[in-house]
Amino acid sequence: MKIVLKDVVKEFDTFRAVRGVSLEIGSGQLVALLGPSGSGKTTILRTVAGLEFPDQGAIYFGDEDATDIPVRERGVGFVFQHYALFPHMTVGENIAFGMKVSKKARSKQEIHARVNDLLRLVKLEGLNNRFPSQISGGQRQRVALARALAVDPKVLLLDEPFGALDANVRHDLRRWLREIHDELGITTLFVTHDQEEALDLADRVVILDQGTIVQEGTPEEVCRKPASAFVMKFLGDTNRITATAKSGMVDIPGARLSASGLADGPVEVLARPGDLSWSFDGEGIPVSVLRVIDRPEGRRFLVRTDAGETLELDVPIDIRASSGDRGFVQVLRGNVYPR
Amino acid sequence: MPGFPLSLGITLFYVTLIIALPIGALIFKAASLGPEEYWRIVSSPRAVASYRVTILSALGATLTNLVFGLALAWVLVRYDFPGKRFVDAIVDLPFALPTSVAGIALTALFAQNSWLGSALASIGVTVVYTPLGIMIAMFFTSLPFVVRTVQPVLEDLDPALEEAAQSLGGSDWSIFRMVILPLLTPALLAGLSLSFARSLGEFGAVIFIAGNRPNSTEITSLLAFIRLEEYNYQAAAAIASTMLFAAFVMLAVTNFLQARALRYTARD
Numbered sequence: 001m002k003i004v005l006k007d008v009v010k011e012f013d014t015f016r017a018v019r020g021v022s023l024e025i026g027s028g029q030l031v032a033l034l035g036p037s038g039s040g041k042t043t044i045l046r047t048v049a050g051l052e053f054p055d056q057g058a059i060y061f062g063d064e065d066a067t068d069i070p071v072r073e074r075g076v077g078f079v080f081q082h083y084a085l086f087p088h089m090t091v092g093e094n095i096a097f098g099m100k101v102s103k104k105a106r107s108k109q110e111i112h113a114r115v116n117d118l119l120r121l122v123k124l125e126g127l128n129n130r131f132p133s134q135i136s137g138g139q140r141q142r143v144a145l146a147r148a149l150a151v152d153p154k155v156l157l158l159d160e161p162f163g164a165l166d167a168n169v170r171h172d173l174r175r176w177l178r179e180i181h182d183e184l185g186i187t188t189l190f191v192t193h194d195q196e197e198a199l200d201l202a203d204r205v206v207i208l209d210q211g212t213i214v215q216e217g218t219p220e221e222v223c224r225k226p227a228s229a230f231v232m233k234f235l236g237d238t239n240r241i242t243a244t245a246k247s248g249m250v251d252i253p254g255a256r257l258s259a260s261g262l263a264d265g266p267v268e269v270l271a272r273p274g275d276l277s278w279s280f281d282g283e284g285i286p287v288s289v290l291r292v293i294d295r296p297e298g299r300r301f302l303v304r305t306d307a308g309e310t311l312e313l314d315v316p317i318d319i320r321a322s323s324g325d326r327g328f329v330q331v332l333r334g335n336v337y338p339r
Numbered sequence: 340m341p342g343f344p345l346s347l348g349i350t351l352f353y354v355t356l357i358i359a360l361p362i363g364a365l366i367f368k369a370a371s372l373g374p375e376e377y378w379r380i381v382s383s384p385r386a387v388a389s390y391r392v393t394i395l396s397a398l399g400a401t402l403t404n405l406v407f408g409l410a411l412a413w414v415l416v417r418y419d420f421p422g423k424r425f426v427d428a429i430v431d432l433p434f435a436l437p438t439s440v441a442g443i444a445l446t447a448l449f450a451q452n453s454w455l456g457s458a459l460a461s462i463g464v465t466v467v468y469t470p471l472g473i474m475i476a477m478f479f480t481s482l483p484f485v486v487r488t489v490q491p492v493l494e495d496l497d498p499a500l501e502e503a504a505q506s507l508g509g510s511d512w513s514i515f516r517m518v519i520l521p522l523l524t525p526a527l528l529a530g531l532s533l534s535f536a537r538s539l540g541e542f543g544a545v546i547f548i549a550g551n552r553p554n555s556t557e558i559t560s561l562l563a564f565i566r567l568e569e570y571n572y573q574a575a576a577a578i579a580s581t582m583l584f585a586a587f588v589m590l591a592v593t594n595f596l597q598a599r600a601l602r603y604t605a606r607d
Contacts (some may be wrong), residue, residue, distance in 0.1 A: 019527055049506060050506075051502055051505075051506070068507075070504045071502070071505045071506050072506070072507075072508050072510070073508075076506060077506070078502070078503065078506040080502070080503055081499075082497075082499065082500045084497060084499035084500050084502070085503075086500060086503075086504075086517075087516055087522070087603055087604070088521045088522060088600075088603045089603075095401070097504065097507055097509070098507035098508055098509075100506065100507050100512045101504075101508055101509040101510065101514075101517070102516075103508075131602075131603040131604075132603075133603065133604055137429040146509065147503075148506070148507075150507075153509055164408065
């Protein structure tokens, strides 16, 4: 089911949570709404669900105007941040709830069989009679998903689905959610503040800031061509080097970057830690090493330029230095934004 | 708090002094009667009639409390309306008011010659000097229990639970019945048992409105009091011991029901 948002505005008291968001989510896509807290991502998700109603704008499910359809008739599956499992019902009863309250009458056997199918889908066979307090966080998350899927939703909506879980469990559940999505092919929209999660999981990423979309695209597009300094900074570790643009070019020691389309004047050059390289002598920005950080995947230098800016760069693990050592940093790639 | 041995010592001392000692004295006094005499007193027609009117009125008052207390707690938690804080404060009034004052006020209100009493009389309802009056007095003094036990639980109820139920297609009624009510049950039972216990033991408010006719509107605690006035301490203790027994049974039953309702919180 295709979802279309047209100029959606939502205000709370005096706070504009969503300020004119238009978005099209293709049928069967897995899309992430990514943004810092207060960016309006959860409000957008709740508006799509029918848990909130927009003050302006419209929401279409396929060709149908769903703007005023209340949540219980909208046919969405919603997975809440803290799962919102019914604590007094067993896992099986939780999953069966939607079928029990449905207008469509189902026999006990029918419900029972469907519950077992769903438990198998989320790999929780045998936990039918446990209460939510008796299972782990990751298992609760999967029960919540099974419960949402039980009513055959047209659209699946997840609010910070992995927010409350350990890093390890989170990683596994991400892979697993992607598998389930590919198996069922259901249009899925999820909210996260974790860029890694969004990039890992989604077909398309919608980046939000202060209630507006600042960029949307595939993970490749947003990573390789960040539309603004905000997107660049939000997506990952970023180094900032101040410089000046002159006739479409920016000169920094050891590098010359294109600033096409930018007026002459002060700019900032943003570069990832992997886009900088290190040498003990030669060309580049003269720096002194502040700290060396060793990680399983590599080594990172924290350095300070003579102008007092702190930079982080990833170096091959055979390069050794200690704090106080002097050297040079070369900018291999960087994006230039006005400052 | 100071260390465990000291705090435990203080607590045990007070529990013994304030609760166990008087109850022990009561049982001792009643036991000094001998089984036959004891049984004769507690099963006398007048005593049995007092049990009946006390328990039935308390039951009626408590069940009314259950419905109105839940409704009141619901309104206070879920909605904003002008005067809400006033209503919230007034719920505690029966706690703060001396019960005899409540009794006099209710009697004055429902007396045959008052405007409300005469209006009710014209449709054939008499409140004063009837079990209905006893029930109203009990209802008045025990209403806060249900409200005050249910209110905090209702406030802490995660709104996401209801949203989840809605997103699964639940109607308001099915959500109330299948999600909210079961989660409120332990608190309702706690409020219920407190309210019932208070009603069983209510004295001050009841005796003004009840008329206290033996075998019809005489409550058990009044009968014990009358025996005491007659310097018949053993008979007073015997009658009081039946109330004590009733209180224990009721506590056991509600604890059992509460544990059942809270089964889901048990981990294995």
